[in-house]
Amino acid sequence: MAFRKEPPYTHGSPASTAVVLVNLGTPDAPDAPSLRRYLRQFLSDPRVVEIPRAVWWFILNGIILPFRSSKSAAKYASIWTEEGSPLRVHTQRQAAALGVQLAARGHHQLQVTYAMRYGTPSLPQVLDQLKEQGCTRILVLPAYPQYSGTTTASIFDAVFEHYRQVRNIPELRLIRNYHDQDGYIQALRQSVLDHWELNGRPDKLVMSFHGVPKRTLLLGDPYHCECYKTARLLAQSLGLSEGEYLVTFQSRFGKAEWLQPYTAPTLQELGRQGVRRVDVMCPGFTSDCLETLEEIAMEVKHDFLQAGGKEFHFIPCLNEAPAWIGGMVEIVEQHLAGWPTMSNVAARDEAARQALISVERAKALGASQ
Numbered sequence: 001m002a003f004r005k006e007p008p009y010t011h012g013s014p015a016s017t018a019v020v021l022v023n024l025g026t027p028d029a030p031d032a033p034s035l036r037r038y039l040r041q042f043l044s045d046p047r048v049v050e051i052p053r054a055v056w057w058f059i060l061n062g063i064i065l066p067f068r069s070s071k072s073a074a075k076y077a078s079i080w081t082e083e084g085s086p087l088r089v090h091t092q093r094q095a096a097a098l099g100v101q102l103a104a105r106g107h108h109q110l111q112v113t114y115a116m117r118y119g120t121p122s123l124p125q126v127l128d129q130l131k132e133q134g135c136t137r138i139l140v141l142p143a144y145p146q147y148s149g150t151t152t153a154s155i156f157d158a159v160f161e162h163y164r165q166v167r168n169i170p171e172l173r174l175i176r177n178y179h180d181q182d183g184y185i186q187a188l189r190q191s192v193l194d195h196w197e198l199n200g201r202p203d204k205l206v207m208s209f210h211g212v213p214k215r216t217l218l219l220g221d222p223y224h225c226e227c228y229k230t231a232r233l234l235a236q237s238l239g240l241s242e243g244e245y246l247v248t249f250q251s252r253f254g255k256a257e258w259l260q261p262y263t264a265p266t267l268q269e270l271g272r273q274g275v276r277r278v279d280v281m282c283p284g285f286t287s288d289c290l291e292t293l294e295e296i297a298m299e300v301k302h303d304f305l306q307a308g309g310k311e312f313h314f315i316p317c318l319n320e321a322p323a324w325i326g327g328m329v330e331i332v333e334q335h336l337a338g339w340p341t342m343s344n345v346a347a348r349d350e351a352a353r354q355a356l357i358s359v360e361r362a363k364a365l366g367a368s369q
């Protein structure tokens with residue numbers, strides 16, 4: 001095996017720790033050639049499609065890429081913004097806001113950046129850059145709250161694959177999931193309450209997660225359970241009873257059975273049953289993207305209204321909501337424990353601040369007893 005020609009670490013660099021927010025990826029442009037490139041890389045990942053390679057190669061190159069690329073390009077064109085793909089725009093803004101908040105909390109020897117599992121900026125590109133900048137500690141934060149072999153594990157694969165070819169590798173931490181972390185659940189709760197404050201409440205709140213093949217659940221993937229745990233915690237935090245919310249799975253791909261109930265048919269059924277208003281949110285997506293803005297807010301909305309529903313609200317993803325940036329700070333700080341990201345002075349100030357909070361808390365508790 002050959003090692004890459006790698007830059008040495010820059011000693012004494014001010015930011016020796018980096019947080020890398022990693023999202024799925026998105027095409028560079030909403031056109032067929034860009035989609036072909038993106039889908040080829042995405043759908044060639046054995047974590048994503050588990051069909052034997054030789055068979056899959058023919059299906060992918062003979063059927064999927066020729067037909068799906070232009071269809072998907074048209075869908076992307078319907079959500080594309082002046083700044084580019086929504087998924088990329090939100091991921092970039094989240095990383096920037098997270099960096100600002102962490103710096104404000106005293107983490108000065110730390111930088112936050114972002115990378116994509118498929119497409120650009122690629123993980124190898126970003127990890128090389130960080131090395132060049134002297135980062136000797138890397139915390140990988142996947143944009144997926146729920147662990148799935150098809151997504152989270154694939155990011156881990158790409159990180160390991162990259163460092164297999166590097167001689168002098170940094171200290172690494174990988175965040176596996178945060179589907180039940182308070183910072184995430186509270187940010188979701190806030191986004192729902194904000195929507196309800198402006199628009200009133202629905203007859204049903206639908207929580208739609210991205211689907212995966214049912215087979216992965218039977219083979220031990222915890223994704224399904226983690227989605228249900230997120231939904232239960234969110235429903236509890238909103239004070240919803242069982243009949244007031246539903247969990248569904250969207251974006252089925254191919255002919256095999258995926259996790260059920262499927263989102264689109266469920267909403268059609270709700271429309272037929274005379275449910276007047278539904279609010280649909282996608283808690284598994286931390287930023288809006290094709291699957292939320294086109295599939296849910298356009299296609300599924302159309303299906304529900306056609307079937308007899310009267311009002312359809314899409315509750316946007318967390319994106320750059322302040323509560324979510326705060327939630328990410330909480331998650332990241334838990335995983336930074338023991339890593340010196342603060343200057344001595346900032347660390348001392350932060351310790352003093354925490355001590356003061358504890359004293360005030362103890363006083364308040366004492367007073368209330």
Ligand SMILES: C=CC1=C(C)c2cc3[nH]c(cc4nc(cc5[nH]c(cc1n2)c(C)c5CCC(=O)O)C(CCC(=O)O)=C4C)c(C)c3C=C
Pocket residue numbers: 024025026027043048049068072085087144148150151210211212213223251253284285288289290291
């Ligand atoms: C082929 C199987 C697929 C699996 C398994 C899968 C799992 C999975 N995906 C996400 C998140 C996203 N997927 C997105 C798009 C997308 N997903 C698939 C296929 C599988 N996903 C395809 C083919 C596409 C491309 C669009 C299309 O042609 O339909 C996106 C949106 C990206 C964007 O650019 O906006 C996200 C995000 C999760 C979380 C997940 C498993 C848990």
Ligand SMILES: [Fe+2]
Pocket residue numbers: 210251
């Ligand atoms: Fe997907």
Ligand SMILES: [Fe+2]
Pocket residue numbers: 251290291295
């Ligand atoms: Fe889709």
